[in-house]
Amino acid sequence: MQTIRIEKSPDRIGIITLNRPEKRNAISILMRQELSTCLADWRDDGDIGVLIVTGDGKACAGFDLDEFKLPERFVDFLNRHPATTVISGIFLNQLSRR
Numbered sequence: 001m002q003t004i005r006i007e008k009s010p011d012r013i014g015i016i017t018l019n020r021p022e023k024r025n026a027i028s029i030l031m032r033q034e035l036s037t038c039l040a041d042w043r044d045d046g047d048i049g050v051l052i053v054t055g056d057g058k059a060c061a062g063f064d065l066d067e068f069k070l071p072e073r074f075v076d077f078l079n080r081h082p083a084t085t086v087i088s089g090i091f092l093n094q095l096s097r098r
Helices: 029-043 075-080
Strands: 004-008 012-017 050-055 085-087 092-093
Touching: 004 029, 012 029
Parallel strands: 012 050
Antiparallel strands: 004 012, 050 092, 085 092
16 A cells, blocks of 8 residues: 555554655545555455544645545545544544445
């Protein structure tokens, strides 16, 4: 992965660190793809029950608007991976098992 770092703990906690500090961790198209891949893998393997997303350096600035000028490019991401709790720039989302 180029734009995120991932960790899995033995107690079923997954940690994704957004790793674009030079852009205040703004979510690019590549980052969105890497996030989707990681989340799908973790959902399918069942080893992760809780997800923590954080940023390297400062908190996430949101979407990289230079890359996401058209809303249809990121609506599917928001629909598939809603945040359930927001705490100091970190959001937690219980992964659904399918």
